Amino acid sequence: MKTNLKPATLCVRGGYEPKNGEPVEVPIIQSTTFKYDDSDEMAQLFDLKKEGYFYTRLQNPTNDAVAAKIAQLEGGVGAVLTSSGQAANFYAVFNICEAGSHIVASNEIYGGTFNLFGVTMKKLGIDVTFINPDAQEEEIQKAFRPNTRVLFGETISNPGCAVLDIEKFARIAHRNGVPLIVDNTFATPINCRPFEWGADIVTHSTTKYMDGTASQVGGAVVDSGHFDWLAHADKFPGLCTPDESYHGIIYARQFGKMGYITKVVSQLMRDLGSIPAPMNSFILNLGLQSLHLRMRQHCSNAQKVAEYLHDDPRVAWVHYAGLRDDRYHAIAEKYMPQGTCGVMAFGLKGDREVAVKFMDSLEMINIETHVADTRTCVLHPASHTHRQLTDEQLRQAGIAPDLIRLSVGIEDVEDILDDIRQALDKI
Numbered sequence: 001m002k003t004n005l006k007p008a009t010l011c012v013r014g015g016y017e018p019k020n021g022e023p024v025e026v027p028i029i030q031s032t033t034f035k036y037d038d039s040d041e042m043a044q045l046f047d048l049k050k051e052g053y054f055y056t057r058l059q060n061p062t063n064d065a066v067a068a069k070i071a072q073l074e075g076g077v078g079a080v081l082t083s084s085g086q087a088a089n090f091y092a093v094f095n096i097c098e099a100g101s102h103i104v105a106s107n108e109i110y111g112g113t114f115n116l117f118g119v120t121m122k123k124l125g126i127d128v129t130f131i132n133p134d135a136q137e138e139e140i141q142k143a144f145r146p147n148t149r150v151l152f153g154e155t156i157s158n159p160g161c162a163v164l165d166i167e168k169f170a171r172i173a174h175r176n177g178v179p180l181i182v183d184n185t186f187a188t189p190i191n192c193r194p195f196e197w198g199a200d201i202v203t204h205s206t207t208k209y210m211d212g213t214a215s216q217v218g219g220a221v222v223d224s225g226h227f228d229w230l231a232h233a234d235k236f237p238g239l240c241t242p243d244e245s246y247h248g249i250i251y252a253r254q255f256g257k258m259g260y261i262t263k264v265v266s267q268l269m270r271d272l273g274s275i276p277a278p279m280n281s282f283i284l285n286l287g288l289q290s291l292h293l294r295m296r297q298h299c300s301n302a303q304k305v306a307e308y309l310h311d312d313p314r315v316a317w318v319h320y321a322g323l324r325d326d327r328y329h330a331i332a333e334k335y336m337p338q339g340t341c342g343v344m345a346f347g348l349k350g351d352r353e354v355a356v357k358f359m360d361s362l363e364m365i366n367i368e369t370h371v372a373d374t375r376t377c378v379l380h381p382a383s384h385t386h387r388q389l390t391d392e393q394l395r396q397a398g399i400a401p402d403l404i405r406l407s408v409g410i411e412d413v414e415d416i417l418d419d420i421r422q423a424l425d426k427i
């Protein structure tokens with residue numbers, strides 16, 4: 001494929017180039033395995049000496065084509081698809097951590113990731129320190145320990161809508177000899193490409209805008225190929241010393257820039273197995289083909305809705321970086337000049353009951369445990385997604401008890417505004 005294609009073109013054509021007489025749409029290769037005539041050829045595949053397909057948990061042509069499109073969109077060297085965004089964040093971190101490692105993570109992150117790091121990874125012996133992403137560099141630096149292996153943040157946080165200063169985070173990570181992992185789910189590579197600002201690895205919940213139709217759950221891990229693992233070999237033995245479970249391969253040596261992704265596939269997928277069904281990757285690819293158009297419409301609708309809420313006296317506060325007086329407006333202009341995303345957070349004057357009354361009064365807008373699909377939807381994290389967190393943990397994760405998360409879809413914005421207006425009239 002031609003190089004240097006623009007993002008819109010990559011959304012449509014990336015990852016898969018049919019040859020003469022082949023289908024234009026990525027074929028769904030819904031097959032567990034692949035047949036070989038020659039036993040030696042199969043052996044070479046197992047030794048990673050030859051490239052080819054043998055078992056879908058490790059590699060599958062449909063999954064690989066869609067992973068390649070996402071890698072191209074992010075400007076990375078390689079990507080792997082996972083069965084969910086949760087699996088993507090787990091694999092991205094666990095690929096370079098083990099019992100005894102420590103991670104530093106922004107406290108402005110998705111509730112599921114907060115739990116993954118704070119509860120489940122702790123059970124595996126991996127410790128985490130959550131930091132306020134807006135703190136001064138010196139303050140964040142204090143969280144680092146000799147065994148720190150990763151710095152983690154979200155481009156736009158779910159649900160708080162905080163915007164990450166990626167350059168600042170990259171500087172801190174690299175000063176400490178560790179990579180920066182950025183969850184780019186909400187911005188998507190249409191609005192922000194974190195690798196251009198120094199991030200080393202990007203993750204996605206493809207369940208959200210990338211799919212955009214709420215038809216599949218999936219994730220992706222993308223590597224920029226920029227981080228020099230061998231220069232910090234003592235920190236990353238999994239990449240820089242022989243893998244005895246894979247014939248003594250040293251991933252960072254044998255595969256160079258592809259070492260990190262190769263290890264995710266040939267070690268973590270082999271042992272943990274969170275692959276997407278090829279059918280789901282096909283659906284994801286249908287969504288990706290219009291990502292650039294949808295993001296534009298999500299942003300333009302959300303801007304109008306945010307301005308409407310901002311000016312309504314019944315609304316206590318709105319967090320949307322597109323608003324001029326938002327605390328993240330300047331930083332969003334720098335990293336996302338074309339717009340951020342369709343998700344915003346706001347609070348109504350009054351108690352929790354008012355928030356519930358508002359949501360129950362909506363006629364078109366759905367109450368959903370979801371964001372970032374074509375349909376406008378709302379959620380009240382304190383009583384829905386984050387109900388397992390205590391009030392103290394909620395505050396730690398930057399979530400006010402009255403916070404309503406609104407994901408603005410791509411319907412006609414007048415219909416969205418009408419519904420919000422009539423629901424506000426009923427509170």
Ligand SMILES: *Cc1c(COP(=O)(O)O)cnc(C)c1O
Nearest residue numbers: 084085086110158185205207218
């Ligand atoms: C939804 C989400 C996840 C988790 O993804 P799933 O596909 O639901 O497992 C991770 N990070 C962010 C920012 C999300 O919005």
